[in-house]
Amino acid sequence: MGIKRILLIRHGQTDWNMEGRWQGSLPVPLNDIGRAQARALAAHLRESPIRAIYSSDLPRALETAQLLGAALGVQPTPDVRLREFDLGIFQGLKRDEMMARYPAEWASFNADYWDYSIPGGESRRALQRRMWEAWQDVVARDEGPEVAIVSHGGALRLLLLKLFGESPEVSALRLENTSVTAVERNGAGWKLVGAADISHLASLSEDLESGPVNSPPEHQNI
Secondary structure: OOOOEEEEEEOOOOHHHHHOOOOOOOOOOOOHHHHHHHHHHHHHOOOOOEEEEEEOOOHHHHHHHHHHHHHHOOOOEEOHHHOOOOOHHHOOOOHHHHHHHOHHHHHHHHHOOOOOOOOOOOOHHHHHHHHHHHHHHHHHHOOOOEEEEEEOHHHHHHHHHHHHOOOHHHHOOOOOOOOEEEEEEEOOEEEEEEEEEOHHHHHHHHHOOOOOOOOOHHHOOO
8 A cells, every 4th residue: 555644743852952952963862741742642643544654763753753653553663864954063052052152153054054064064955865865765665554754843844845845834834842744645746734733732731740842932943
């Protein structure tokens, strides 16, 4: 049975999300809220016809995928190409720290959106290229009817830009922790049918007392 639908899922919350630290390709784990989010996601998708799960190998994404996979009876497949943006010298820093320590690099990072390679890291174009390669391999395997890809905010945003261009719908997306963005086959292409859904987190907003269920808006995609 071919793939009819792919779910693009961002990992659960981490302490660094809440602190505003740019995680990039560092192995930052989920926090307790992130694990609760992942369990809520798994319960929400328990009856979904997901036949395969592909995940970034970074701990925050892979643990999210494993909790989902346990509910579905599906073993996630790690893929290094699904990692977050390798931010090089910026990793582990907050925005104001980056601007203070590396003003020239920060200016170049913002001036050349696609092709500036962060020292010790990569460019957005390189990130998009590897995400697209991973996507094409998933589609070629043709496992279905539904597949999940668990990755990161920045990486998923650039994949969506590759799929749909810089449309207002994609540009305005807020990819919060464990958000689910669904795409379905549309002839030879794909269409966006569900954007950044977090309805499965509604009950957590009431139940958790240890902090916000999602990261502050300015820190969603790192």
